[in-house]
Amino acid sequence: MAIDVKPTRSQLIELRKKIKLSQTGYKILKMKRDGLIIEFFKILNEAKSIRQELVAKYVTASERVGIAEAVKGRTAVRSAALSRKADPDLKVGSQNIMGVVVPTIDAKSIKSRIDKRGFSMINPSIRIDEACDTFEELVETIIRAAGIETTMKKLLDEIEKTKRRVNALEFKVIPDLQEAEAFIRLRLEEMERENTFRLKRIKGKE
């Protein structure tokens, strides 16, 4: 690397300050990276279990809607599906995990009381109601899974970013600064030797 620094004492002091700062930053970022990895693994387990739950609920919901379609007819199921116009009411917030802002989604309001679903409760269809129940649970799980998977994705991005910074500090910034410091130090020592030699030569001429 071509060193483009002025070999002055003030520059040396400046560089030493920078090296110290970089080393402190390096240590902190390394700790952050390790912390994020621990958090990531915690969420990974949660994400894995919610994925399994999601798949299981999807299978149950598909089977139940299939049975409802078989017993009541697809026409009746489609008709019942038209009666739900309201979009799910979600509460979206945020939380901070080691400086990473991740979403928190409250999806508890998806499940509605059976008589508040918007269709008649006189002569209800048990099969359609059961399909409705499982789909409500499925939607709740999908929303929870979406929250957890977004958190996981954000943590992964942040881990990647922190890792790049740690590597840059470890393998590029700190070595460059140390090299520059060594160069200045050597240059200053050489200048000092030149001065001493020059003084001796002047003294010898007198």
Added chain:
Amino acid sequence: MGKFRDSAMGVLKIFDAWKKRSDAKRAGKRPKKRSAGASNFPYVVARVKAMKPSLFPRDTLAKMITMDLPQIARLVGESAYRLEIDSLALKYRGADLIEHALNLNLGRTLSKIVGWSKGELRELLEIYVSKYDGQNLKTVLRAKLYAAPAEELEWALIGAGHYEIEFWMRLYEKAGYDEILGELDKTEFGAPLREVYEETGTWDNLAPYEEAIERLYFERLAAGFTGETKAKEMARSFIGKMIDAMNLKTLFTLKNENVPAEDILKRLVIAENSIFKTEEWKKLSEVENLAACGEFLRRHSVYKYIAEGLEEALEKKSLGTLGRLLKRWARTGTGKFSYSHPLSIVPVLDFILQKQREIDNIRIIARGRELKLPEKTIAFLVWPE
């Protein structure tokens, strides 16, 4: 012997009616008729009995469970449903084709039977098949709320009942609910729906409207089947059981979800010949939970029919089997419909019930095969004989 006696009595009745008519003609008078016109039981019963052999035998349905979807479609297409399968084959495929063909055939069959009938018989049959009108009206109201495309609505309508699909489509094309209500004022649905609108003042929640439609159907059904003859008593008993089964289903569903008693009671349609008196229904709706419902019902005859379903409901919180057993209970006694009282509404009702059961079963099998449900599950869902 009893069967022979009933037939002989029927022939005598026809002869009697013919003699009265010819006597009246000779005297220059119009024969005396009921206000709604005399019913033509012998003609309709004969037509309906002629249609009966076209129903699938039990064995064929059992075989159908093991068939693939194309095989089922071919079998259905080679039977009484050929016309419907052929006319819809370009528009739909697979189980959708079968379901639409079945619905269309049901609509056509019911219209034919109603068309053949006269007088009181026609009135009663019109009330019975008006459940499809209610179902279609609910679909139209839902589609309007959801602003569903017309094709989706057309898909979900059933061509059975008093009104044609074109009527429901025209209703859907109205600009808003007020215009729809204006159009419905010309029908039996106008008054109850207007009442709900005046009470709620909104169309955002369709549940009260749908409940008014359902209530209208069951109340008309309960009020329609009156009279002193044994055949009418039989039909009334069946209708009463059907309404009771519907009430019990409503009650169990709402109790399973811990809905308050007053909200349950207002959703029950209590017919005159119900197995419970109004007070008993009130008590039943006030019991603590589903288990207490079971305890309450233990001393009633219905319990032995539904005990297994109640146990499953308590164990798994699933009411599927209970609903199925209630349906089976409602049909107990209908086995006699085909041979007792041959000149009454009963054999006509018997054919309609058998047709509905056949259609339900074919749809269950076709959908089950389409969704690759295990044969055991399909066999379980198919209507018990």
